[in-house]
Ligand SMILES: NC(=O)C1=CN([C@@H]2O[C@H](COP(=O)(O)OP(=O)(O)OC[C@H]3O[C@@H](n4cnc5c(N)ncnc54)[C@H](O)[C@@H]3O)[C@@H](O)[C@H]2O)C=CC1
């Protein structure tokens with residue numbers, strides 16, 4: 001994946017020590033980014049500030065993101081184990097799907113290793129925001145740079161919930177526009193998978209979104225006091241243990257949750273929020289159970 005993500009290695013911001021490691025350019029962990037073995041991977045990760053994990057298989061037409069679980073869960077688990085051992089203070093950006101489960105998997109691994117810092121683990125949902133901004137700007141004839149739509153929940157189907165009532169600038173939408181835009185944003189990944197007809201998923205737009213999120217992390221680490229992004233993280237905003245929402249990023253990762261976005265939701269948004277909870281809860285549980293099952297002692 002992602003020539004753009006590789007370019008992040010070139011970022012050189014004065015106060016951020018170390019480099020960005022992008023785990024996911026080859027077929028086995030032993031080959032990651034051209035390294036010859038796990039030991040070398042571990043060496044190369046020492047002291048990095050930000051680790052990006054886009055490794056794994058993409059969808060084919062007809063598949064859900066959850067259909068990738070059986071392969072990608074193990075890949076993310078293995079990579080996070082190395083990250084935990086060698087760069088326990090790094091921010092981790094998980095791109096590999098199903099994000100709704102791979103982030104809880106990463107959290108469980110980091111807990112097992114005794115280095116879990118919930119402020120530093122992120123599921124990358126930036127592409128949902130990029131899509132929401134793009135579709136709204138087009139629909140309303142606005143400049144893309146002026147539009148910002150928070151997207152909450154998770155990163156699959158109905159768990160992706162754009163809050164059009166909280167768009168900036170404040171925009172009037174008809175009921176039909178809200179329904180059509182919401183469904184388009186929720187299905188945009190599937191639209192790309194179907195258009196690519198077996199040749200993969202939204203690799204390039206993910207590279208753009210992943211690079212944007214990574215750059216925001218780097219700016220925050222570097223002390224920029226004004227960095228806000230949506231991301232899927234451990235959260236107390238709802239009863240779900242992981243939830244995507246707008247966050248303020250700082251030198252230690254998440255600095256604050258933007259609570260206001262969940263206040264005064266429209267009836268449509270409130271219903272959609274309640275409707276997404278069972279699916280998101282099940283995906284979180286599936287990730288946690290995977291790690292617990294993998295690490296349970298064998299029965300004799
Ligand atoms: N969070 C998001 O918004 C998005 C997530 N994705 C997800 O990102 C993942 C990658 O998608 P693409 O880049 O389009 O696929 P891709 O097939 O173009 O690239 C995947 C890369 O992962 C590598 N890889 C596979 N197994 C690995 C392992 N065990 N260790 C290290 N590297 C390994 C492959 O060699 C390949 O370079 C998929 O799971 C996809 O669903 C894709 C688009 C958006």
Ligand SMILES: O=C([O-])CC(=O)C(=O)O
Nearest residue numbers: 059097127189190201202
């Ligand atoms: O849909 C997929 O499989 C890839 C993805 O997460 C996206 O494009 O949002």
